[in-house]
Amino acid sequence: MGPRARTLHLLLLLLHALTKPGELIENSDFHLAGDYLLGGLFSLHANVKSISHLSYLQVPRCNEFELKVLGYNLMQAMRFAVEEINNCSSLLPGVLLGYEMVDVCYLSNNIHPGLYFLAQEDDFFPILKDYSSYMPHVVAVIGPDNSESAITVSNILSHFLMPQITYSAISDKLRDKRRFPAMLRTVPSATHHVEAMVQLMGLFRWNWIVVLVSNDEYGRENGQLLTQRLITTGEICIAFQEVIPVPEPSQVLGPEDQIQVNNILEKLRWTTARVVVVFSPELALNIFFQEVLRWNITDLVWIASESWSIDPVLHNLKDLRHTGTFLGITIQKVSIPGFSKFRVRYTKPERPMSNKTNPRATCNQDCDACLNTTEFYNDALILSGERVVYGVYSAVYAVAHALHRFLQCNQVRCTKETVYPWKLLREIRNVSFTLLGNRLFFDDHGDMPMLLDVIQWRWDDGQNPFESVASYSPTHKRLTYINNVSWHTPNNMIPVSMCSKSCQPGQRKKPVGLHPCCFECMDCPPGTYLNLSTDEFNCLPCPGSMWSHKNNMACFKRRLSFLEWNEVPTIVVTILAALGFFSTLAILLVFWRHFQTPMVRSAGGAMCFLMLVPLLLAFVMVPVYVGPPTVLTCLCRQAFFTVCFSICLSCIAVRSFQIVCVFKMARRLPRAYGFWVRYHGPYVFVASITAIKVALVASNMLTTTINPIGRTDPEDPNIMILSCHPNYRNGLLFNTSMDLLLSVMGFSFAYMGKELPTNYNEAKFITLSMTFSFTSSISLCTFMSVHDGVLVTIMDLLVTVLNFLAISLGYFGPKCYMILFYPERNTPAYFNSMIQGYTMRKN
The missing domain is CATH 1.20.1070.10 (Rhodopsin 7-helix transmembrane proteins)
Incomplete structure (x- = not known):
């Protein structure tokens, strides 16, 4: 038995030991009865990575942490999609979809929900040698939202080929189908996000940047991916790269972390690089940007990774407009009709949970705190275009279309039968359908080739706070500039972020220091020329029959001299x-x-x-x-x-x-x-x-x-x-x-x-x-x-x-x-x- 198998069996024994006859564990916070249940994993509360819960054998209490608006918004998208499908006569006719949704507290509560979804209706999980005929609690899992949690959950679910569709985990590790055979996602991988960033920097001729990464798996992996891509390009250099400390759950920086943040801000104040790329969860950036405001750092271009590019809480720090221009990479904007009203509605569940004898002591569908906070940010969420929401929405529809084919549905009815997750997985991989004008399918790596948008943060009242300025196609790997950026500079000039100014035509670059982006400009002497497409650092000699003047970009034919008749x-x-x-x-x-x-x-x-x-x-x-x-x-x-x-x-x-x-x-x-x-x-x-x-x-x-x-x-x-x-x-x-x-x-x-x-x-x-x-x-x-x-x-x-x-x-x-x-x-x-x-x- 391998190490991963032993770990899995230990977790299953732990679940079995914790589940005593007659006891029910508070697992699902939001649930809806149905013929087939979908599992949902969302970060309804914000908790940065913490190991405090490992000192005692209890499931973390997520409601002890601050409410995460985007997490609740995404959870509502899943509820909206399920209810919309149940009300649709052409998709899954006569079949009711249900759901079980669990708050994963960002990172703290990952293992327990995965085991809960794998268990049966009575929270019991048998130890078997063959699970081909085993029917777990749910037929598929939607989520979670971040790569680290998705990998943790997938390490468990993949052993049982439980279909898992994540809506915002972009790690390239998830492309490995040998390791994660049941993992699918409705968002392009990190490679495309990084490529969009690189092309964006090339569009505005920025070749001297700062990279800040969070002190976790997300920051390290994406920072390394960007560094490798820049090395391949050879045209963009990193002035320096630093690690942003992740604060404690209390959102307070310790003395060492405070010193580290001060060092970062000191470097930002004196560096000639004016573009800062930040790979970090939004939870680690609130304190960081408050420090940026306190240090009065201005005139920078901040490029946000997808984790915080459309975060309404950070955007609510309106003084950030004085620190520079904010650009971000995120999923494309797709409006979902009717969802904005659904998100903030107050309703009571019409269907009780099936096969449940004891009521659950959770906020369930009537979370006043969730609704009140979401309503506060409702305008921003509406104007932002419900970007990641469409990832959740399309994930639910992908499962529904797979079920529709698996149950051999027609226009009137479906043949209700037992749906084993490993059989449903094959159908989900092969789905191809149109949803709100977009043709959706999964590629060989299990990714949906959705478009990416480059957005700009705006603070003008009544306008879109996250306006699209460019679009990136993962299929064609090309960035298209679609709208002008409003720069936080005098005369709306594009900020310059270059180690050395561009050379004049016909001037070669003489490297200075270790970075290829730092150079001196030297004139090409007569008889030589500069071919920018092949070599920017050496002047090439003209062929024997040609010549060039000083700083020429090409050679011209010399005037041939010989004895002529008219002389x-x-x-x-x-x-x-x-x-x-x-x-x-x-x-x-x-x-x-x-x-x-x-x-x-x-x-x-x-x-x-x-x-x-x-x-x-x-x-x-x-x-x-x-x-x-x-x-x-x-x-x-x-x-x-x-x-x-x-x-x-x-x-x-x-x-x-x-x-x-x-x-x-x-x-x-x-x-x-x-x-x-x-x-x-x-x-x-x-x-x-x-x-x-x-x-x-x-x-x-x-x-x-x-x-x-x-x-x-x-x-x-x-x-x-x-x-x-x-x-x-x-x-x-x-x-x-x-x-x-x-x-x-x-x-x-x-x-x-x-x-x-x-x-x-x-x-x-x-x-x-x-x-x-x-x-x-x-x-x-x-x-x-x-x-x-x-x-x-x-x-x-x-x-x-x-x-x-x-x-x-x-x-x-x-x-x-x-x-x-x-x-x-x-x-x-x-x-x-x-x-x-x-x-x-x-x-």
Whole structure:
């Protein structure tokens, strides 16, 4: 036998021992005879948690404590629902519902009523092995009102699968159907109440709050639930959390409790948090708020949990309006026609208790004190909308609809039979009906998904003291703002409760201390942006093709910079390239027309066309420098132009060498000269230089990428410079070194032949073109080491075009001029005379 089973058997033995033959115990305070009885557990008197009754074996006397208005109001709701059902011809026709209601004194009197409901009509409870065919005193229990009492009673009733429907116990523990299989409720769980609070705080941008909890199970459980939810959110922080002491039954604080309350109020006075969430039974708050008034604490927003959000006694402390704005979470407002008059009516019971021989010495239906006090608060109760009352009302109707199905009722009659609670429980779980416009049913956890209201306390005469300002749907988990709140602030401004003020757009949060809600605002530098949906604490860098200004929330595309056709440098270079192309084409045609003349042959013969064709192609390919660079254009820049230029320089160098070789070395080294001529030395040299150049270019492109890149303009970050990969520059410098070598070779051989015959003396022209090529290449390398961007592209293109022009016009131009304007000098005789004169001078 487990611990819980042993405890249950001990309680049953205690009940059996206390019940002697011929004695009746004062159990039910309000009762009504009927075919089937419902048990009701209500707090008709207010008693905070006390253990004084455990020192003697007597049932607590609840009437020793102060009357609890809301408890009596809820009890009247059950009576009203039962009488309304008994007067209804369509629901349970021919069946009378009765009730047995017991005052649980909030917490003090829980065990005894549970055992009483489980006992039979004669207050006797048998010890059996199987209770499947056992018929207890009632078929279902409505209540009690708080989670701690509900759990205590359910621990007993669940062993017998006695249906229990609570109307305001919100503890999440009650969702566990393995532990509480017979527990149902007509109110959303604490999770939804806390979620409504969190969304309410998010609605008004409160992220710096104070949490006060009572020193009992209710306060601790809900406080922990809120803390866990805020940790999950990460957007709301708790400045501090304190425990409100629960006063003694005499409603007097002891010395230690008084010190604790003073410490709480001292913190409230100096904290920057202006929102206070309070999880506590209303019984523990009367003295606390009196102390708040005595300390003159003002300008706070008090968020009430469901236990005290619509308490008329606390609301009757009208000076509370000066302490700030009161908001609360409670069940939705549903008006019950006729209940307001029923609540305060004075009537005598028309039916005596069945099977009872002795009258009970209780106030029963004629509780003058209850009625008088309720009548005093009647206006407030009416204006408040009878919120929790509907939970009791719907609980009774749920049992009635389950009975209606279980008894197989039709429009006229029901089949009256024995109703075992465990069978009725299955019917109650499956009920689905409409009541006063609301569709009611129990979900898998045994909860009715009723709407929650956020209410504001008002003290204006004749108005609703608990006015709805927002609504929360447990089904959709969404809060809807439906009415403006009247803030207790100057100019009705929404109170600010933030550890740190909100940052300006584009400012990141720098954490200060342990709380994520406390931070400094730091500007996001240019080139970064702040994405609030992902990270509020770090500025993210913009992608390479984008940029942002200081404190930007997004990046924008940079203005792309590259050589364009409409720019002046592009137009100038294009004109030069066109001039070079047409002049080279003209030279090509002239040389083709006079190919057999001595002038063309002295310039190189067929090798001239090997120079002119690359020059023409190079001038045509100038547009690859204009527009956004691509892989193809970068390939042309790195490979095509440098190979063409190297072919031209190698041809000039070998032509200079060949002239010197003919006139100066042929006589001295006839065998070497013969070998040179026999194996076509000039073409082999040009081919070798070209192969080496192609190998250098290919290796440079294979070792590094040729993809174009974008680079930030160092002078203007808003501009993205599009250019070929940096290896383009490195390759250009490396290839230029080879071109410089060829230029030096051509210059040297031309200088060695400065004394040759005039028609063969090309030293001036070759020297000019080679000197220009040398100096331009050096200038370009120097410029590239200092500058960057489009200027480098312009200079590279300009130097390339000018180098080709220097070769085209500087080398071929004078020869073309002689062919066209001095044809008499382009004859074999003239060339032979010049050679004879040179030979005679040498001799």
